[in-house]
Amino acid sequence: MPRAPTTTDAFNAVAEPRRRQILDILVRRERSVNDLVRVLRLAQPQVSKHLRVLREVGLVKVREDGRQRLYRVDGRPLKPIHTWVKHYERAWNERFDALDEVLDELKREDDSNDASHE
Amino acid sequence: MMQVMSSRSAKVTLPTPTQILITREFAAPKHLVYKAWTTPELVSRWWCGQRGRMTVTEIDLRVGGKWRYVMIVRDKFEVGFHGEYREIVPNQRIVSTEVYEQAGAHDPDANPVVNTIKFAEHAGVTTLTLLTDCPSQEVRDIIINSGMEGGMQEAMDLLEQVAISLR
Numbered sequence: 001m002p003r004a005p006t007t008t009d010a011f012n013a014v015a016e017p018r019r020r021q022i023l024d025i026l027v028r029r030e031r032s033v034n035d036l037v038r039v040l041r042l043a044q045p046q047v048s049k050h051l052r053v054l055r056e057v058g059l060v061k062v063r064e065d066g067r068q069r070l071y072r073v074d075g076r077p078l079k080p081i082h083t084w085v086k087h088y089e090r091a092w093n094e095r096f097d098a099l100d101e102v103l104d105e106l107k108r109e110d111d112s113n114d115a116s117h118e
Numbered sequence: 119m120m121q122v123m124s125s126r127s128a129k130v131t132l133p134t135p136t137q138i139l140i141t142r143e144f145a146a147p148k149h150l151v152y153k154a155w156t157t158p159e160l161v162s163r164w165w166c167g168q169r170g171r172m173t174v175t176e177i178d179l180r181v182g183g184k185w186r187y188v189m190i191v192r193d194k195f196e197v198g199f200h201g202e203y204r205e206i207v208p209n210q211r212i213v214s215t216e217v218y219e220q221a222g223a224h225d226p227d228a229n230p231v232v233n234t235i236k237f238a239e240h241a242g243v244t245t246l247t248l249l250t251d252c253p254s255q256e257v258r259d260i261i262i263n264s265g266m267e268g269g270m271q272e273a274m275d276l277l278e279q280v281a282i283s284l285r
Contacts, residue, residue, distance in 0.1 A: 015135045016254065026218030088138075089130040090261045096128055096142050102154045102164050108264040110150065 013027040013057045018042070019050045023073055028058060030072035136258050139252040148239040151246060152209045155235065165189065174198070181206055184215065201230060211236050229253040231261070267271075 011044055014020050017041070025031060036047045051071060058077045062069050087101035128142040134233055136155035144151050154160045158175040166189045173196070174188035184198035204234040205213035215230035232251045261274055 019132070020179035035278055064186055066170060082263060085130050085132065088264075091167070091264075092130065092140055092142070094169070095164060096126075097145075098167050099151075100126075100144065102160050103144055103150055106150045106160075107146055108220045108251075109266075 010057050010059060010081060013053050014078070014081070016050070016053075018046075019054055022047070022050055023059065026071055026073045027075075030063075032068045032070055033111065034068075034102040036071070084097055131250075132262075134240045134260075135255040136252045138252070138258060138261065140246075140248040140250075142246050144246060145242070146244055147242060148211040148237040149209045151244045152237050155237075155246075157213070161187070166191075179203065179206060188219075201233075203230070209237060229257075231257065 014023070021040065022036060025036065029095060031039075033044060033047055033051065036042075036051075037044050040047060051062075055062065058074060060071050061074050062071050064070075126143050126145075128140055128265075131139045131141075133139050134228065140154040154164065155173050156179050157208065159178065162172040162175045165175070165187060168187045170191040172189050172210045174186055176184070181203055183203045184200060185203065186198065188196055188198040189255075190196055193195060199232050200217055201214045202217065203212065203214045205211065211237045214233055214235075215227075216233055217227055217230050232252070234247075234251070236247045236249075238247075250258075252261065261270070
């Protein structure tokens with residue numbers, strides 16, 4: 001079954017745990033490749049490779065700052081993923097709302113049982 | 119008195135490419151949440167949400183025991199799931215497999231989804247976590263998509279109602 005077509009790129013990009021880690025780091029503040037190499041303890045070519053994938057799907061933006069290039073997160077491509085998960089969440093919310101009603105009833109039964117034992 | 123909606127929302131996250139994690143709080147002690155989760159007559163009342171009604175709710179709550187739920191969605195089609203209990207710690211934890219019953223599926227029980235449900239209580243509020251471990255990302259995505267289809271269907275139904283009201 002195909003995924004929602006608009007989400008394919010960002011999905012693939014964040015499917016890789018290291019790339020999610022990079023996003024987690026960059027979401028706090030912008031960083032240079034060297035910063036990321038140090039924090040992640042990865043070889044520089046690996047970090048650059050991940051950054052390239054993230055840039056291709058637009059999740060990471062870059063700017064020149066003197067001699068270095070600084071990377072930062074752009075969350076907009078994640079919106080379709082968010083939407084996709086929200087639909088699933090809604091299905092469960094409906095189910096859980098019905099469960100709330102059952103629980104209210106069980107609580108009332110529990111309370112009246114307690115009262116009758118007093 | 120003002121009516122306060124007690125509805126709390128579930129949080130869905132995707133911790134890894136093959137997992138789905140659902141977290142939800144309930145204003146009830148965990149033994150009651152566990153009871154509502156494991157008693158067939160009670161499950162029949164909530165598992166469908168507003169989508170339909172249960173026609174089968176079988177729960178053999180012991181390790182190696184089987185469960186099977188079937189619901190009729192909007193009086194149109196049947197959707198069935200079944201699985202086996204792998205671990206049971208009353209009022210705390212249930213691990214079970216889950217198989218979506220599809221006509222013509224090739225050996226659907228070979229690589230089931232595994233659900234781990236945990237019940238944790240704090241100050242009378244129970245936090246339920248449901249972790250779904252899928253055999254592949256593809257399966258995980260299909261499961262999420264099933265929610266999407268449901269959501270889309272709801273949206274279409276709403277649209278239909280609005281359209282009718284405009285007539």
